[in-house]
Amino acid sequence: MTETIETTHSFKPKFSADGLIPAVVTDHRSGDVLMFAYMNQMALNETIASGIAHFWSRSRGKLWKKGEESGNLLKVIELRTDCDQDVVWVSAEVQGDGVACHTGERSCFYRRVVKPDGTDAAALEFAPLPAPKTPTA
Amino acid sequence: MTETIETTHSFKPKFSADGLIPAVVTDHRSGDVLMFAYMNQMALNETIASGIAHFWSRSRGKLWKKGEESGNLLKVIELRTDCDQDVVWVSAEVQGDGVACHTGERSCFYRRVVKPDGTDAAALEFAPLPAPKTPTA
Numbered sequence: 455m456t457e458t459i460e461t462t463h464s465f466k467p468k469f470s471a472d473g474l475i476p477a478v479v480t481d482h483r484s485g486d487v488l489m490f491a492y493m494n495q496m497a498l499n500e501t502i503a504s505g506i507a508h509f510w511s512r513s514r515g516k517l518w519k520k521g522e523e524s525g526n527l528l529k530v531i532e533l534r535t536d537c538d539q540d541v542v543w544v545s546a547e548v549q550g551d552g553v554a555c556h557t558g559e560r561s562c563f564y565r566r567v568v569k570p571d572g573t574d575a576a577a578l579e580f581a582p583l584p585a586p587k588t589p590t591a
Numbered sequence: 592m593t594e595t596i597e598t599t600h601s602f603k604p605k606f607s608a609d610g611l612i613p614a615v616v617t618d619h620r621s622g623d624v625l626m627f628a629y630m631n632q633m634a635l636n637e638t639i640a641s642g643i644a645h646f647w648s649r650s651r652g653k654l655w656k657k658g659e660e661s662g663n664l665l666k667v668i669e670l671r672t673d674c675d676q677d678v679v680w681v682s683a684e685v686q687g688d689g690v691a692c693h694t695g696e697r698s699c700f701y702r703r704v705v706k707p708d709g710t711d712a713a714a715l716e717f718a719p720l721p722a723p724k725t726p727t728a
Contacts, residue, residue: 460694465704465713478615478624482721485622487615487671490678502704502713534624535715536699537692541627543700545721555674557597562673563680567602567639576602576639578672584619584682 460537467498468540474510475542479554481561482531482545486583488554488561491520493542505530507544525550597674604635605677611647612679616691618698619668619682623720625691625698628657630679642667644681662687 457463469475474492481488491509493501497517500508507528511518521527528546535542548554555562565578596603606612611629618625628646630638634654637645644665648655658664665683672679685691692699702715 463715465715476613487617487680490673533704534700535702535704536627537694543624557674563671565672567670567672578600578602
């Protein structure tokens with residue numbers, strides 16, 4: 455039986471035309487989405503080899519070891535890919551201060567989209583992330 | 592004081608050159624990543640207006656109300672965006688059978704990346720998602 459992309463055990467990540475694959479990073483304890491970035495083949499290789507998440511910085515055009523300067527490295531607890539292998543999901547433990555966003559917030563997703571009463575337009579509201587779903591250590 | 596993109600209450604989603612914004616969908620109970628897709632302005636508007644996740648199908652070139660045929664709609668529990676407003680995070684409750692992937696799996700991320708003993712190459716292993724972090728209803 456021929457294995458399809460959905461059933462294969464071969465890891466064949468599908469990079470886009472610009473050589474990138476989207477990477478979603480979640481907190482392995484709470485499940486909260488911490489950040490979103492892109493990896494190229496080199497960043498993905500480094501991530502797998504080192505167990506520390508690496509990305510491709512599109513703005514700086516170079517390999518980006520997240521947290522290298524701040525100490526807030528992302529330790530990979532589990533790396534997954536989706537049915538058609540064009541996204542990766544990094545379940546991570548944030549090292550150092552536990553902060554994943556450059557703004558100092560724990561997660562980049564510190565605002566939610568709301569529709570204020572009496573308006574049609576969507577706006578943003580600063581709102582704490584859902585409480586950790588398991589007690590943190 | 593001028594509000595920056597990181598501190599503004601204005602929702603100004605940043606679409607890429609092709610008019611799309613990445614959307615991460617997680618299960619609002621377990622935090623597991625269920626799927627990943629793209630929205631255009633229309634899909635985002637529909638998502639906000641209806642409370643049901645809509646995407647832009649790149650392969651079919653049309654608005655995609657996820658689960659419209661299967662009944663496995665994604666009810667939006669919370670919609671968030673990140674610091675620079677170029678990604679959205681949909682925390683959702685899957686309707687119907689609770690299945691989000693076209694393969695019949697609950698999540699598209701049913702395989703994890705492993706390095707089998709004695710090899711350097713990464714491979715995929717089918718592995719259950721982490722157990723729900725709160726009891727499901």
